[in-house]
Amino acid sequence: MQANGTFEVTRESQPLAAVSAPANLGRHTLDKRFEGDLQAHSVGEMLSAGGDVAGSAGYVALERVTGRLDGREGSFVLQHSGTMDRGTAALTVHVVPDTGTGELAGLAGSMTIRIASGRHEYTFDYTLG
Numbered sequence: 748m749q750a751n752g753t754f755e756v757t758r759e760s761q762p763l764a765a766v767s768a769p770a771n772l773g774r775h776t777l778d779k780r781f782e783g784d785l786q787a788h789s790v791g792e793m794l795s796a797g798g799d800v801a802g803s804a805g806y807v808a809l810e811r812v813t814g815r816l817d818g819r820e821g822s823f824v825l826q827h828s829g830t831m832d833r834g835t836a837a838l839t840v841h842v843v844p845d846t847g848t849g850e851l852a853g854l855a856g857s858m859t860i861r862i863a864s865g866r867h868e869y870t871f872d873y874t875l876g
Contacts, residue, residue, distance in 0.1 A: 750817060750871040752783015758793070771797035777810055785871060787814025789825070802834035809843070819875070821849030825858065842873070851875070 757778045764774075777791040791810025798804055808827040814820070824846040829838040840858040847854035856873030 748817070748873055748875070750784030750869075750873065752781060752785055752869060754779050754781045754867045754869060756867060771804075773797075777808065779810065779812075781812070781814065781869070783869075785812075785814065785816050785869070787812045787816070789813065791825075793827070800833055802831055805830045811846075816851060816854075816871075816873070819850035821847060821851030821854075823847045823851050823854050847875075 758775045759778075761774045761776055763772055773795040775793040775795065777789070777793055779789040779791075781787040781789070789810040789812040791808055793806055793808035795804060795806040806827065806829050808825075810825050810827075811822055812825060813822040824843040825840055826843050827838070827840050829836065831837075838860060840860065842854055842856050844855065853876035854873060855876060856871060858872075859870045861868045861870075
């Protein structure tokens with residue numbers, strides 16, 4: 748199955764538990780609102796690292812999504828892994844196995860995110876087992 752829509756995200760910088768200056772580390776909280784086939788709110792944590800070359804960085808994040816997916820109510824966790832290699836982006840976003848609750852129990856899948864003209868769009872390919 749496939750769900751499509753948009754989302755808005757608020758990211759706030761947080762203090763790091765440990766500091767490593769050469770890696771340009773960062774920690775952020777995430778707050779998202781999804782619209783479209785996924786009507787949901789999520790909160791999460793993100794860790795990032797910047798490289799010494801402009802356009803090179805990486806991040807990992809986990810977020811708990813709570814709401815409705817094509818009319819089914821529940822929650823699930825998304826795991827992100829992204830890199831920028833001198834401006835070339837690579838991103839994977841997957842449902843963490845067995846994190847689906849309620850009518851979303853057994854959810855599996857991956858999400859593609861596109862950002863164009865400041866607008867965040869998603870395509871979520873998923874199965875319900």
